[in-house]
Amino acid sequence: MTLAAPRTLTIATRESRLALWQAEHVRALLQQHGHAVELLGMTTLGDQILDRSLSKVGGKGLFVKELELALEQGRADLAVHSLKDVPMELPTGFELAAVLQREDARDAWVSPHCAGLAELPHAAVVGTSSLRRVVLLRALLQELGRSDVRIEPLRGNLDTRLRKLDAGQYHAIVLAAAGLMRLGLEARIRHRFEPEQMLPAAGQGALGIEVLASRPELAQALQPLAHGPSWAAAAAERAVSRTLGGSCSMPLAAYATWVQAPAQERLEAGGTLQLQAAWGEPEGEPLLLRASASARVDSLAAADALGVQVAQQLQRAGARGSGPAGHASAPAA
Numbered sequence: 001m002t003l004a005a006p007r008t009l010t011i012a013t014r015e016s017r018l019a020l021w022q023a024e025h026v027r028a029l030l031q032q033h034g035h036a037v038e039l040l041g042m043t044t045l046g047d048q049i050l051d052r053s054l055s056k057v058g059g060k061g062l063f064v065k066e067l068e069l070a071l072e073q074g075r076a077d078l079a080v081h082s083l084k085d086v087p088m089e090l091p092t093g094f095e096l097a098a099v100l101q102r103e104d105a106r107d108a109w110v111s112p113h114c115a116g117l118a119e120l121p122h123a124a125v126v127g128t129s130s131l132r133r134v135v136l137l138r139a140l141l142q143e144l145g146r147s148d149v150r151i152e153p154l155r156g157n158l159d160t161r162l163r164k165l166d167a168g169q170y171h172a173i174v175l176a177a178a179g180l181m182r183l184g185l186e187a188r189i190r191h192r193f194e195p196e197q198m199l200p201a202a203g204q205g206a207l208g209i210e211v212l213a214s215r216p217e218l219a220q221a222l223q224p225l226a227h228g229p230s231w232a233a234a235a236a237e238r239a240v241s242r243t244l245g246g247s248c249s250m251p252l253a254a255y256a257t258w259v260q261a262p263a264q265e266r267l268e269a270g271g272t273l274q275l276q277a278a279w280g281e282p283e284g285e286p287l288l289l290r291a292s293a294s295a296r297v298d299s300l301a302a303a304d305a306l307g308v309q310v311a312q313q314l315q316r317a318g319a320r321g322s323g324p325a326g327h328a329s330a331p332a333a
Contacts, residue, residue, distance in 0.1 A: 008035075008036040008037070010037075010038045010039070010040050010075070011023045011027060011038070011079065012040045012067040013039055013040065013042065013079070014042060015043055017158070017183060018158050018179050018182060019080075019082075020039070022080050022081075024039070026080045027039065029225050030225070033221075033225075042070065064079065064087070067081070067210070078097070078211050079210045079211075080210075081208050082206075082207065083099060083203030083238075084201045084206075088238050088242035090210070093213050096208050097209050097210065097211045097226075098208070098219075098226035099227065099230055099234050099235075100206065100209075100225055101227035102230040103177075103181060103182065103206070104192070105200040105206075105255060106198075107175070107177065107192070107198045108175050108176065108177040108188075108193070109172060109189070109191040109193065110175055110190060111171060111190050112165070114172050116190070116191050120172065121171065123150070124149050125151075125171055126150070126170060126171065126172050126173065127170040127172070128153075129155055129161075132251045132253050134151050134282045135278075135280030135281065135282050135286070136253065136280070138280075138282075138286050139280070139288045140198070142286050158179050162185075162188065174193075177192055195255050195276065199253035199255050200253060200254075201254070202234065202237035202238045202240065202252075202253075203234045204255075206230055227265065228265060228266060229262055229271070232302075233258070233303070234256075235300045235307070236273060236297070236303040236304065237254035237256050238254075239305075239306070239307025240254040240310050240311045240314075241254060242307075244311050244314065244315070250321065251280045251282050254275065254278075254310070256276075256306075257274055258272065259273070259274050260272040267298060268298055268299070269298065271296070273294060273306060274292065275294070275306050275310050276291070276292040276310075277291050277311070277313075277314055289317045289318060292313075293306060294306075295309070
């Protein structure tokens with residue numbers, strides 16, 4: 001007998017303004033498909049620890065654990081996440097039920113005074129929460145001969161980061177363009193880095209919906225929200241990170257684009273997916289390794305295989321994973 005999804009669905013969500021926007025967005029989509037939806041706002045450990053970098057306190061998985069507990073306890077039916085916050089290996093009993101159509105995946109340069117890196121004053125301070133951005137910014141600054149610029153940690157939700165910038169703690173900060181756009185703050189963006197300059201994080205710009213693996217009726221109810229091409233691109237990117245043992249302590253970028261998109265956006269129709277990845281050293285002499293490959297992709301399994309292929313290229317070039325033999329051992333960056 002096929003189980004029906006509950007008449008009212010409850011979404012577990014963090015209580016930051018961006019997380020609530022994301023949950024409200026999914027609620028509106030579900031309501032369009034006839035579901036009644038409630039929100040369960042929660043504060044996660046990742047929201048509470050603001051004095052240390054994520055790479056030192058457990059990674060971005062800290063933003064999802066409390067939401068997963070709410071699913072496990074039956075207080076919520078699904079959790080909405082920024083996909084880049086979701087660990088590459090979900091705990092046993094949980095699964096991604098859908099990845100929504102992706103927003104702009106690029107990084108954004110935000111500064112009240114400087115239009116870009118080249119305009120930074122001497123001894124300027126740039127803020128970022130991401131080791132990936134640290135190594136990519138270092139490479140760009142090296143090209144400009146700007147060894148005087150300091151890159152400093154930046155924690156807090158999006159509004160907090162902007163307040164720190166406006167208070168003069170930083171000359172510029174780098175954020176995901178998607179978050180700014182979703183909150184109507186696109187005017188704060190002075191420059192969008194093209195992927196060739198600053199390769200995005202795996203899953204950046206995409207929303208993922210997590211459910212219990214024991215709730216197939218929910219996964220089925222969420223299928224109308226899934227966007228196959230976006231899901232496959234994110235799956236390829238996440239496979240790179242998972243193969244290398246992707247964690248918040250590993251500066252890794254991965255970004256997939258469709259060279260030839262599937263017909264009518266149906267993944268099973270197949271298309272050509274190109275995947276680029278980069279790995280670097282956040283300390284010492286700048287080191288940045290790059291790899292890329294393309295393949296025909298008509299399933300999530302095929303996307304995953306492409307990600308493994310690119311990760312192995314990086315490994316052969318000298319990239320080091322965070323777990324034994326490069327297998328996953330920690331949450332995602």
